[in-house]
Amino acid sequence: xxxxxxxxxxxNDSQKEKYGSFSLFDxxxxxRRVLKNWYWFVLMLFMGYALSWIYAKYYAQNIYASDLSLSxxxxxxxxxxxxxxxxxxxxxxxxxxxxxxxxxLLLSRSHNEYLVKELDLFVNYSTKGVIKSTYLDKxxxxxxxxIDKSHPQQLSYPxxxxxxxxxxxxxxxxxxxxxxxxxxxVAEGFVNINPYERPxxxxxxxxxxxxxxxxxxxxxxxxxxxKIQFTNIIVNLNSVNQSVNDIVSTVGVEFDKEINTIMIIxxxxxxxxSTVNFLNKSVSELQKKRLADKLTVDRNTAVYLQGNLNTIxxxxxxxxxxLNYMKTTEKLYDIKDRDEKSLxxxxxxxxKKADIESKLSSLNMIKQSLESQNFDKMISTNAAGxxxxxxxxxxxxLKALYLKKREMATIYTPNSEPMKEIDRLIxxxxxxxxxxxxxxxxxxxxxxxxxxxxxxNANSDLDSYPEKQRKYLDAERGYNMIEATYNSLLxxxxxxxxxxxxxxxxxxxxxxxxxxxxPPIGPNIKAAKAGIIGGLLILPxxxxxxxxxxxxxxxxxxxxxxxxxxxxxxxxxxxxxxxMLTVLDQPKSSVAEAFRGIRANVRFLSGENGKSKVxxxxxxxxxxxxxxxxxxxxxxxxxxxKKTILLGMDLRKPKIFGDFQIDNKYGIxxxxxxxxxxxxxxxxxxxxxxxxxxxGPIPPNPSELLMSERNIKFIEDLKxxxxxxxxDSPPVGLVADSYELMKYSDANMYVVxxxxxxxxxxxxxxxxxxxxxxxxxxxxxxDYNTKQGYGYGYGYGYGYGYGYGYxxxxxxxxxxxxxxxxxxxxxxxxxx
Numbered sequence: 001x002x003x004x005x006x007x008x009x010x011x012n013d014s015q016k017e018k019y020g021s022f023s024l025f026d027x028x029x030x031x032r033r034v035l036k037n038w039y040w041f042v043l044m045l046f047m048g049y050a051l052s053w054i055y056a057k058y059y060a061q062n063i064y065a066s067d068l069s070l071s072x073x074x075x076x077x078x079x080x081x082x083x084x085x086x087x088x089x090x091x092x093x094x095x096x097x098x099x100x101x102x103x104x105l106l107l108s109r110s111h112n113e114y115l116v117k118e119l120d121l122f123v124n125y126s127t128k129g130v131i132k133s134t135y136l137d138k139x140x141x142x143x144x145x146x147i148d149k150s151h152p153q154q155l156s157y158p159x160x161x162x163x164x165x166x167x168x169x170x171x172x173x174x175x176x177x178x179x180x181x182x183x184x185x186v187a188e189g190f191v192n193i194n195p196y197e198r199p200x201x202x203x204x205x206x207x208x209x210x211x212x213x214x215x216x217x218x219x220x221x222x223x224x225x226x227k228i229q230f231t232n233i234i235v236n237l238n239s240v241n242q243s244v245n246d247i248v249s250t251v252g253v254e255f256d257k258e259i260n261t262i263m264i265i266x267x268x269x270x271x272x273x274s275t276v277n278f279l280n281k282s283v284s285e286l287q288k289k290r291l292a293d294k295l296t297v298d299r300n301t302a303v304y305l306q307g308n309l310n311t312i313x314x315x316x317x318x319x320x321x322x323l324n325y326m327k328t329t330e331k332l333y334d335i336k337d338r339d340e341k342s343l344x345x346x347x348x349x350x351x352k353k354a355d356i357e358s359k360l361s362s363l364n365m366i367k368q369s370l371e372s373q374n375f376d377k378m379i380s381t382n383a384a385g386x387x388x389x390x391x392x393x394x395x396x397x398l399k400a401l402y403l404k405k406r407e408m409a410t411i412y413t414p415n416s417e418p419m420k421e422i423d424r425l426i427x428x429x430x431x432x433x434x435x436x437x438x439x440x441x442x443x444x445x446x447x448x449x450x451x452x453x454x455x456x457n458a459n460s461d462l463d464s465y466p467e468k469q470r471k472y473l474d475a476e477r478g479y480n481m482i483e484a485t486y487n488s489l490l491x492x493x494x495x496x497x498x499x500x501x502x503x504x505x506x507x508x509x510x511x512x513x514x515x516x517x518x519p520p521i522g523p524n525i526k527a528a529k530a531g532i533i534g535g536l537l538i539l540p541x542x543x544x545x546x547x548x549x550x551x552x553x554x555x556x557x558x559x560x561x562x563x564x565x566x567x568x569x570x571x572x573x574x575x576x577x578x579x580m581l582t583v584l585d586q587p588k589s590s591v592a593e594a595f596r597g598i599r600a601n602v603r604f605l606s607g608e609n610g611k612s613k614v615x616x617x618x619x620x621x622x623x624x625x626x627x628x629x630x631x632x633x634x635x636x637x638x639x640x641x642k643k644t645i646l647l648g649m650d651l652r653k654p655k656i657f658g659d660f661q662i663d664n665k666y667g668i669x670x671x672x673x674x675x676x677x678x679x680x681x682x683x684x685x686x687x688x689x690x691x692x693x694x695x696g697p698i699p700p701n702p703s704e705l706l707m708s709e710r711n712i713k714f715i716e717d718l719k720x721x722x723x724x725x726x727x728d729s730p731p732v733g734l735v736a737d738s739y740e741l742m743k744y745s746d747a748n749m750y751v752v753x754x755x756x757x758x759x760x761x762x763x764x765x766x767x768x769x770x771x772x773x774x775x776x777x778x779x780x781x782x783d784y785n786t787k788q789g790y791g792y793g794y795g796y797g798y799g800y801g802y803g804y805g806y807x808x809x810x811x812x813x814x815x816x817x818x819x820x821x822x823x824x825x826x827x828x829x830x831x832x
Contacts, residue, residue, distance in 0.1 A: 026559050065268045142221070167206040301382070316486050596636055621761065645718055678714065
């Protein structure tokens with residue numbers, strides 16, 4: 001049976017719409033193309049391995065990390081903490097407010113800007129080999145580059161220092177790239193200068209200034225000579241802002257999970273020594289700065305307390321004189337029946353009141369400094385009897401915002417958006433600081449009111465005393481209150497002096513950063529190699545995938561049959577003959593056998609008395625092999641003792657005469673116009689039972705001639721003379737002539753050429769077939785390349801059998817590599 005011929009199809013509307021519609025993606029054909037192009041994947045694999053090896057050896061810049069752990073004491077917050085950014089604090093983390101504050105400080109711009117300026121971290125060192133550049137730590141370089149900060153400098157302009165004899169170096173600058181836009185390290189901004197010629201290379205001694213319009217620097221010898229000698233040192237300058245941003249982006253601060261007062265600071269960089277030195281220097285400078293800040297606050301507090309003590313001392317002396325006068329003059333030092341219990345209670349209450357009023361005085365001093373923006377005179381909150389990290393942080397933030405505002409005032413107008421934003425931040429910081437102070441004011445005032453009420457109740461017990469005695473008691477209470485205030489101030493002064501005497505940094509290093517040969521943390525070389533190799537392997541896969549999606553050619557027999565549901569008559573292999581007479585010239589070839597299979601399958605197409613008399617061969621467009629199929633099918637029929645005639649009815653493009661070496665002077669076009677008789681156009685061939693009628697000269701009206709009654713009668717007359725009539729008709733994708741001729745044919749062959757016919761061209765023929773407009777239709781798949789695999793499981797002369805010594809092609813046949821490998825593996829496992 002013919003594949004697909006007798007399949008029961010329910011031709012509803014939804015199914016009819018699918019006929020001739022191919023799937024967007026053919027997974028089977030895609031996999032075949034992948035296997036066919038296996039050598040590209042092997043090539044990409046080797047190329048990817050080579051590129052990844054070159055990348056890892058010559059281009060990958062290792063990233064190192066070092067860490068430092070330190071312990072943070074409580075109450076480390078300071079008004080003088082350097083910061084130029086707004087902090088958003090997370091308070092109440094297990095009492096570790098100071099640690100959170102210090103973390104913000106370590107990541108703050110002002111701290112890192114201080115380090116950049118103090119340690120010249122805007123100068124970057126590296127060295128370059130034949131291919132790869134390596135970043136250096138400053139201490140790795142035999143010389144340090146010291147710039148003249150008062151002179152504008154060009155940034156990102158490589159300065160190459162080449163060692164020469166003695167203590168001299170050749171300064172080599174790039175051949176081009178000199179800029180008139182230079183950076184001022186004083187103003188921390190860019191300035192423009194007049195154009196200038198490229199500075200010449202120059203040999204300078206250590207300590208000698210190099211001068212050019214865009215650079216001014218000198219070399220300082222490294223006091224510790226590095227162990228490694230470099231053939232060149234490359235120096236690049238960065239702006240302060242860029243250097244700070246680079247540092248902040250590579251510093252991380254975390255807290256120990258078990259002890260939250262221990263901080264772990266991590267620094268990443270291209271040079272391990274640089275990360276180690278930075279961390280140690282950063283923490284060292286932070287310790288010094290924090291200690292100086294604490295000493296400044298304590299000194300201010302000591303001065304403030306001493307001033308208050310001097311004032312209170314005078315009041316205490318005056319009160320003592322008054323009390324002694326009353327004792328000696330009024331003789332009131334011995335009062336009978338004194339209520340010692342009430343007097344003792346009043347003395348205790350008034351001592352507490354005196355201490356609170358002293359704290360209120362310190363609180364007023366803090367408030368006054370805050371409102372007057374006199375932060376450098378701020379005293380410690382200890383003098384006011386409280387410690388509040390939130391208040392301290394808000395004061396520090398407010399101080400930084402005022403400094404920032406003064407800087408911005410030189411650039412922006414008062415009503416500009418940036419100035420409005422900084423004012424908004426200042427107001428928020430003010431509300432935070434004043435809100436904290438207001439809380440303590442309310443607490444102290446409430447406490448004083450409570451004490452006053454208790455004192456008033458205690459005084460009611462003393463109303464029975466005579467007036468003179470009450471005056472003495474009032475003087476005694478006044479003296480006690482002043483004495484209590486003095487003692488309170490004296491105690492806080494002693495605390496302050498003790499802190500000043502024993503003051504030390506609230507930051508203690510547990511484990512300093514060290515170079516212990518830590519391996520690089522990045523880049524991930526294995527992942528990079530996998531990415532490079534995988535990316536290159538994906539390239540041919542993507543090309544094949546895109547080609548598969550964009551491919552509109554027929555390449556798969558199974559897909560063709562599923563889409564069209566038209567019976568398949570046979571598959572014709574690739575024609576290796578020089579002409580179209582394959583059956584005659586190569587009768588033992590697989591292609592000739594395929595045509596014999598088609599001859600056998602034609603009988604399954606319905607015809608008169610079960611025998612097809614008129615067989616029409618057509619295709620979508622020219623070049624698909626319909627003439628080739630017509631010639632060889634006619635040859636097969638003629639060789640099988642069937643009287644056969646081949647009609648060249650493609651009047652627009654005659655072809656048949658050339659292969660049979662027939663004169664095309666007279667043909668079917670001449671007969672249809674009445675110029676000649678039927679016997680004059682019939683030509684004999686070297687096959688006794690095969691005659692040929694060529695198309696003849698190209699007429700001006702081929703469609704009218706083919707549809708004429710004379711042509712129909714012509715076919716009917718031939719049916720009386722011949723067993724089979726093979727019609728080589730015009731392609732249906734270009735003209736409609738073949739559709740009309742199909743009305744008079746007993747079987748119709750539609751030729752589809754492998755990797756040539758467009759998929760969309762089969763839409764019309766499929767619809768007409770399933771709509772019943774065309775009957776007795778079968779497909780012939782032409783020019784199929786057997787080396788690609790057969791792709792269909794029916795044995796109807798499809799050209800299979802290579803390698804079995806059956807066809808002529810076997811003498812030149814060589815099995816594909818994958819088949820040879822498969823057979824070899826099978827032979828190994830089949831051994832007994």
